[in-house]
Amino acid sequence: MSDRKARPFLRALTVAGLSLALMLPAGSAFADAGFRQWVESFRTTATQNGVSGATFDRAFRGITEIDPVVLEKARFQPEFVAPTWDYFDNRVHDESVATGRQMARQWKPWLDRIEKRFGVDRHILLAIWSMESNYGEILKRDDVMRSVVRSLATLGYADKRRAKFARTQLIAALKILQSGDIDESHLTGSWAGAMGHTQFIPTSYQAYAVDMDGNGKRDIWSSVPDALGTAANLLAKNGWQSGRTWGYEVVLPPGRKFPSGSMSLDKWASIGVKRANGKPFVSGSDQAELKVLDGRQGPAFLVIKNFSVIKRYNNADKYALAVGLLADEIAGYGGMVQDWNRPFTKLSFVERQELQQRLSQYGYYSGKFDGKIGSGSRSAIMAYQAKIGMQQDGHPSMEVLSRLRRNQ
Structure with missing residues (x-):
């Protein structure tokens, strides 16, 4: 809420009282009263932004208190900083590859259509599906899936760092309800409001959601074609280059430094950088950037345009590389030639x-x-x-x- 709209609420509570209200358990009458007052104030904001009063009231029916689990997760700061091998071991492994291949067979007719319509490689979509929701398995877990409206309202009310983001996403979520694509009982997501098989936040859903299966609803929660089509639409609209890979594992020549920017693959090859599997680069004119996530002694990669497009899904090199590596393994291209630097014997x-x-x-x-x-x-x-x-x-x-x- 803006400072101007917050003043009546702040006048009703002293600064100390407000702090106490946010620290009290969700069951506290004082905390609940403050939250309900915020909801009533936010109703005006929502209607001013195109949400009908009826939609708002339907969405908040039965939501009378914050979700304490959401605040717990929002405040949790893990002390453990995962080494590179740990991140990839938890995401790119024999089980995720085997399930990806099974899903490729199961959903082949739809993947054919999605690939034809958007030009995005099916194995990249399967890898994203794995990374985001373990091929939909997370959606079956009551301990993970929560009401998107309640989660975002909780963050908008009680989490100062995420308040602006949460309120923007809450308006978008209410508009999704208003569109009729999903009803309030099925509008579920992560504690931060990421939704469906491919974990779209509400504003991204609004920008990219598609009705792939043609039933009149853009349902990324229960329609795998809609979810994968939506992911493909995001990548396509952000410049995915059809028929191109994301990058290559490479071997670096010893004893020299490398530029931090991009050069053509032909130029990289001319200074001694080779593909780890011994094959030539597919298109020597492609501009590529060197990524070394585990030190000079670890595996190295030359990444091209599609790598940066994957980062529009999640702006992290580790994420994009995990998607690319998993996609390659699902497709049967093989895994990495050089393993991550790990001080122990790896388990399956x-x-x-x-x-x-x-x-x-x-x-x-x-x-x-x-x-x-x-x-x-x-x-x-x-x-x-x-x-x-x-x-x-x-x-x-x-x-x-x-x-x-x-x-x-």
Whole structure:
């Protein structure tokens, strides 16, 4: 809310009272009253921005208090900074590749149509689907999916850092309801309001959502064709080059420095940079930039235009590279030639699940056996390492799993 519109509310509460209201549990009558007053004030903002009163009232029916889980997630600042290998191990693995290939077969007729309409490689879309929602599996989890309206209203009311973003997204979410594409009971998303199989925030949905299956609704929540078509539309409208790759893993010649900007692939080749698999670059005139995410001794990549287009989905080099690498593996092009710098023997996805199961069996771990190594898994590994006298690094290693298998 603007400062001008906030004044009546601020006059009703002292500064100390306002702080207390935000710190009190959601069940507190005082906190609830403040939230309900904010909702009523925001109703005016929404109607001034093209949302009907009826739509607003329908959207907020039954929402009388903030969502404390949303604030908990918004305030959580992880202490652990994931090394490069950890980010990719949790996203590009044998399970995500196998499921991607299964989905490629299952949705082939629709992927054919989407590829023909938008010109975006199907394997890139499948990789994004995996990265964003684990091929839709996250949408089935009640502990993850929340009311988009309540989540954004909570952030708009109680999170100063995200308030402006949340209010903008809330207006967009209300307009999505007003359009009839989805009803309020199915307008669900992450704690920050990312929605559907391909996790679009409301404003991005408004800009790119398509009705791929032709049923009159742009339903990225329950229609896989709509969700993948919407992702393809985003990439296409941001300059995706059809028939081109995202980049190449390369081998760098030893003992020399490289420019930070872009050069043609032919120019890179002329100074000794070669593809890691020994094949020639497909189009030597393509402008490419060097990416070394794990130090000079780690794997290196030359990335071209489509890499930057993937970053319009998520503006992070790690994200775009994970999408590209996963897409290549789903397509059958093979994985990386050089592994990330890791100080341990890597586990397969199934072995990582086994690691979690055995840690749970011995009382160190209480989370899901999902093969993803997060803070809970790392803490459990460190506790076990301390018990048996190993270095407490928290790494999901074959060394740790072997000791667990011996029940030591």
